[in-house]
Amino acid sequence: MVNPPNEQRRNEKSRRAILDASLELCTEKGYAAVTVEGIAARAGVSKKTIYRWWQSKGAVILEAVVDAADASTDFPDTGDIAADLHAQLTQVVRLFEDPRSGRPLRALLLIESHQDPGLAGQIRELLVDSRIATFNQRMRRAQDEGQIVADVDLDVVLDQFYGPIYHRLVLNMDLPDHDYLGKIVDYVLAGITQG
Template sequence: MSATPPNPQRRSERSRQAILAAAIELCTEKGYVGVTVEAIAARAGVSKKTIYRWWPSKGFVLLEALAQRTDSHAPFPDTGHLAADLYAQMTGVVRLLTTPPFGPAYIGILSELHHDPELTAAVHEQFITPRFTAAVNRLKSAQRQGRLSADADLELAVELLYGPLYYRYALRKPAHTAERMAELVDHVLRTLDCRP
């Protein structure tokens, strides 16, 4: 009886997972700048050619590795208390941005966006747009309930809420304290004429 031939798809998936794990490990150890495709290949036990067959750059490798570890389509909290829901979601974002391995990898990926349009499109599709849409939809729900002014610009409100988080993250400033985050949420909601 002959042995079953190896399944190439299973072998490919094993290599892909090894590459993603190696990219995250290296980024955690050395930071984004210290990661190279050569180093990923060596750590994963594959050739550079294998990596470039699936991804155009290390940014894409790390983006997929991060996407695999986070749920971009997780439901936005809706407990009926808008301020508490925004606060909970925003503190979750800060925790994600400031905790390895996500934080170092994501800040590195963001630094590439100014000169890599394809990576920019992928980051928006996988991370930015789903979260932005979920936040706008949560505000729309409050608006339908009469909690927010009918003419409030909800997309601008989301930028007002999350802009300070990314500002502090991008400039390597300490994240807001819990009290300051609550003040940010309260301030933005007051500009939207939020009613309890």
């Protein structure tokens, strides 16, 4: 497993410059063409500084993507599970479509995670697990409120809601639009709602 960066040794201004530079370069050149040297040059820091805080280019870009995802993919709780699911799925699609975060996020999930088991673990820990936990919490509230059946398997439901997005990413197809996301929500909820 890759060691996490030492947070106490970081200078926040340099950290932010590095993360911003990594996303800018991914947007301009594509993930594959980005190097640690290029990130360092753009950020105005040494390559040694980057390697002191991160193990690889992928780890730097993962942290930048996590920052972007944290700011844009909250799971709302308005009391209306259908509206909340639609809003959250829309946010996920927007994250993937965002020119600044989408390209590196796709590369991390579809390429780097399959080549680097340590980075795959970090992706799961920093980007995926907390979002699954938030999904499960929101769905349990919907169960408690009687909006969905109590004995539904939340792992299966998770796959039904998010699978269409990742299926399209893997096959390099257009992501679901607003109307299609609404249909996903309607179809899945029809199978797990009371009465």
